[in-house]
Amino acid sequence: MKNSVEIKNLDLQFGAVKVLQNLNLEIGKGEFLVLLGSSGCGKSTLLNCIAGLLDVSGGQIHINDRNVTWAEPSERGIGMVFQSYALYPQMTVEGNLSFGLKNAKLPKSEIETRIKHASEVLQIEPLLKRKPAALSGGQRQRVAIGRALVRDVDVFLFDEPLSNLDAKLRADLRVEIKRLHHKLQNTMIYVTHDQIEAMTLADRIAIMRGGQIMQLGSPDEIYGRPVNKYVADFIGSPSMNFLDGQVKNGAFQVGDLTIPLDGYDFADSSGSAEGPATIGIRPEHVVTGELVENTPFQIEVEINLIEPTGSDTLVDCEVAGHHFRVRMDGQSKVSVGEKLRLGLAPSKASLFDAKTELRL
Amino acid sequence: MIDTPSTPLTGPQGPKPRKSFSRRNIFLYGTLLTIALFYALPLYVMFVTSLKGMPEIRLGNVFSPPLEVTFEPWVKAWSEACTGLTCNGLSTGFWNSVQITIPSVILSIIIASVNGYALSNWKFKGADAFFTILIFGAFIPYQVMLYPIVIMLREIGLYGSLGGLVLVHTVFGMPILTLLFRNYFTSLPEELFKAARVDGAGFWRIYTQVMVPMSLPIFTVAVILQVTGIWNDFLFGVVYTSPDNYPMTVSLNNIVNSTQGVKEYNVNMAATILTGLVPLSIYFVSGRLFVRGIAAGAVKG
Numbered sequence: 001m002k003n004s005v006e007i008k009n010l011d012l013q014f015g016a017v018k019v020l021q022n023l024n025l026e027i028g029k030g031e032f033l034v035l036l037g038s039s040g041c042g043k044s045t046l047l048n049c050i051a052g053l054l055d056v057s058g059g060q061i062h063i064n065d066r067n068v069t070w071a072e073p074s075e076r077g078i079g080m081v082f083q084s085y086a087l088y089p090q091m092t093v094e095g096n097l098s099f100g101l102k103n104a105k106l107p108k109s110e111i112e113t114r115i116k117h118a119s120e121v122l123q124i125e126p127l128l129k130r131k132p133a134a135l136s137g138g139q140r141q142r143v144a145i146g147r148a149l150v151r152d153v154d155v156f157l158f159d160e161p162l163s164n165l166d167a168k169l170r171a172d173l174r175v176e177i178k179r180l181h182h183k184l185q186n187t188m189i190y191v192t193h194d195q196i197e198a199m200t201l202a203d204r205i206a207i208m209r210g211g212q213i214m215q216l217g218s219p220d221e222i223y224g225r226p227v228n229k230y231v232a233d234f235i236g237s238p239s240m241n242f243l244d245g246q247v248k249n250g251a252f253q254v255g256d257l258t259i260p261l262d263g264y265d266f267a268d269s270s271g272s273a274e275g276p277a278t279i280g281i282r283p284e285h286v287v288t289g290e291l292v293e294n295t296p297f298q299i300e301v302e303i304n305l306i307e308p309t310g311s312d313t314l315v316d317c318e319v320a321g322h323h324f325r326v327r328m329d330g331q332s333k334v335s336v337g338e339k340l341r342l343g344l345a346p347s348k349a350s351l352f353d354a355k356t357e358l359r360l
Numbered sequence: 361m362i363d364t365p366s367t368p369l370t371g372p373q374g375p376k377p378r379k380s381f382s383r384r385n386i387f388l389y390g391t392l393l394t395i396a397l398f399y400a401l402p403l404y405v406m407f408v409t410s411l412k413g414m415p416e417i418r419l420g421n422v423f424s425p426p427l428e429v430t431f432e433p434w435v436k437a438w439s440e441a442c443t444g445l446t447c448n449g450l451s452t453g454f455w456n457s458v459q460i461t462i463p464s465v466i467l468s469i470i471i472a473s474v475n476g477y478a479l480s481n482w483k484f485k486g487a488d489a490f491f492t493i494l495i496f497g498a499f500i501p502y503q504v505m506l507y508p509i510v511i512m513l514r515e516i517g518l519y520g521s522l523g524g525l526v527l528v529h530t531v532f533g534m535p536i537l538t539l540l541f542r543n544y545f546t547s548l549p550e551e552l553f554k555a556a557r558v559d560g561a562g563f564w565r566i567y568t569q570v571m572v573p574m575s576l577p578i579f580t581v582a583v584i585l586q587v588t589g590i591w592n593d594f595l596f597g598v599v600y601t602s603p604d605n606y607p608m609t610v611s612l613n614n615i616v617n618s619t620q621g622v623k624e625y626n627v628n629m630a631a632t633i634l635t636g637l638v639p640l641s642i643y644f645v646s647g648r649l650f651v652r653g654i655a656a657g658a659v660k661g
């Protein structure tokens with residue numbers, strides 16, 4: 001498969017502040033790549049560099065095997081959707097959709113065909129004569145997507161397109177974007193700080209921190225085998241439980257507990273490790289009830305707090321002096337002060353070096 | 361269904377009652393009224409005096425309304441009053457002022473808005489330095505530049521002409537107007553500008569198609585500022601034009617200060633009101649437009 005977007009040794013600095021440093025990224029044709037990271041980590045900056053809205057300080061950007069590092073945004077074959085919709089307020093929806101095409105001096109008939117097609121795909125035909133002020137948030141964002149769609153480009157760039165919408169609309173439009181991607185099969189680069197969006201939409205996720213990509217992989221990989229403690233902590237809600245201890249003789253020791261590590265897939269080729277470490281266990285990977293008997297490690301805890309969410313119930317307790325959360329079925333009947341038996345499977349846990357915080 | 365409470369509510373409920381004659385209100389409205397009177401009274405005196413004949417004025421009842429209304433002072437002020445040697449009233453000065461104000465306002469606003477747009481959206485090299493110098497210009501006293509500009513205008517052959525004065529007004533309006541437009545354009549969402557660039561619009565297309573249509577409020581403010589400023593200007597008018605081209609303010613001064621014959625207070629008052637009419641009507645007309653522009657911006661969301 002040919003690469004659609006290639007970023008080579010990209011540097012970007014504002015004055016003395018280095019926002020992106022030596023960043024490399026290859027995005028395949030038709031891939032849905034999500035840039036995920038907390039606010040201020042440089043996601044938008046990277047997207048703006050790809051779009052040509054920021055001049056890079058170093059490195060190259062290739063789109064469809066063409067070096068576009070110095071090209072104008074409109075010459076790069078990209079369409080972009082912004083968080084604030086950025087619709088031209090004094091133009092109708094139709095005017096918004098046709099603005100770019102008129103600038104490109106396309107013939108009238110071609111403009112009409114494209115607008116018709118885009119408005120059918122996005123179901124905004126009844127809105128064409130309206131001004132953006134007369135649209136709801138969801139409709140506005142659909143028009144904004146339409147503006148990228150009519151450009152008939154291979155690469156779509158989204159900068160937190162759903163962040164301004166309420167929770168329900170966000171979920172709806174998320175599905176619609178996914179459907180659009182299935183239909184169009186073009187490359188999409190999608191910036192978000194919302195891990196649910198990232199997990200549901202992405203073919204691959206790039207987790208960013210401080211202007212660098214920490215981990216690039218499928219949602220499964222990111223969730224199951226986070227490369228370091230930061231990624232492990234960032235992905236998953238409620239977040240992963242961490243216990244600080246030691247790896248010794250193929251087992252993890254924390255306080256007076258010894259958790260056997262048989263079945264844990266060490267990153268090191270020797271298949272083992274020793275020394276101070278942190279074990280990470282996701283709340284949903286802790287087993288309760290009858291299944292506990294099948295797990296290699298079991299422990300009894302006292303319930304400190306219960307957070308029912310409807311579908312699940314989150315249980316707070318303490319393991320070896322560390323705060324620990326367990327996710328249980330929403331139907332389970334538990335109450336504060338009760339004893340609860342937990343079972344852990346080391347194959348689903350993650351171990352991190354105490355110093356480097358890298359996966360062991 | 362949730363039950364409504366069966367017992368009636370007791371204690372404070374609903375909107376909190378306010379005393380209309382509290383000490384605070386009396387103080388507030390009293391102050392406002394005094395200030396309003398302070399500004400309105402001279403206007404009233406001018407207006408009634410301008411409608412009186414000279415014999416009535418000599419009676420000295422400054423505040424009383426005219427016993428016999430006459431429009432003769434107005435006619436005289438407009439077309440017959442003497443300014444030095446000529447006796448054409450204010451009309452010549454009025455047309456001069458129109459010819460000065462319209463091009464100056466249009467030219468200065470066009471240039472300043474493009475300046476402001478370039479400074480806020482196209483961060484070119486040296487933009488900040490340019491802006492600082494421009495703003496610094498706003499703090500240099502006019503008097504310092506009066507004579508150098510006379511020489512400059514003479515060298516380019518515009519001294520004494522309307523064109524020269526238009527140029528001076530345009531240049532002097534630049535710092536404050538550029539600041540005004542730059543700040544406004546900076547306040548517009550940056551993503552809009554980015555979207556237009558992705559859509560392939562260039563410098564001028566973004567300016568005319570995206571920025572200007574969104575900027576009615578600030579253009580209105582700029583028009584108010586410039587029309588009143590330029591119309592009311594006296595100093596530049598007197599220094600940079602010749603008597604044939606004197607603006608209305610200078611004509612007014614010459615009528616009021618003419619030393620021949622008796623002082624015709626009614627004509628002077630009428631002439632003053634006539635001169636002030638243009639800025640006044642600008643406030644009335646565009647003030648409403650201004651509010652509407654602001655409101656339209658607010659609901660855009």
Ligand SMILES: Nc1ncnc2c1ncn2[C@@H]1O[C@H](COP(=O)(O)OP(=O)(O)O)[C@@H](O)[C@H]1O
Nearest residue numbers: 014017019037038039040041042043044045046
């Ligand atoms: N124009 C700018 N000038 C200076 N610093 C900037 C500018 N734009 C962004 N930054 C800085 O770059 C970093 C990354 O910003 P951004 O890419 O917007 O983050 P995000 O991941 O939230 O989209 C932030 O620390 C921000 O303060």
Ligand SMILES: [Mg+2]
Nearest residue numbers: 043044045160
């Ligand atoms: Mg951002």
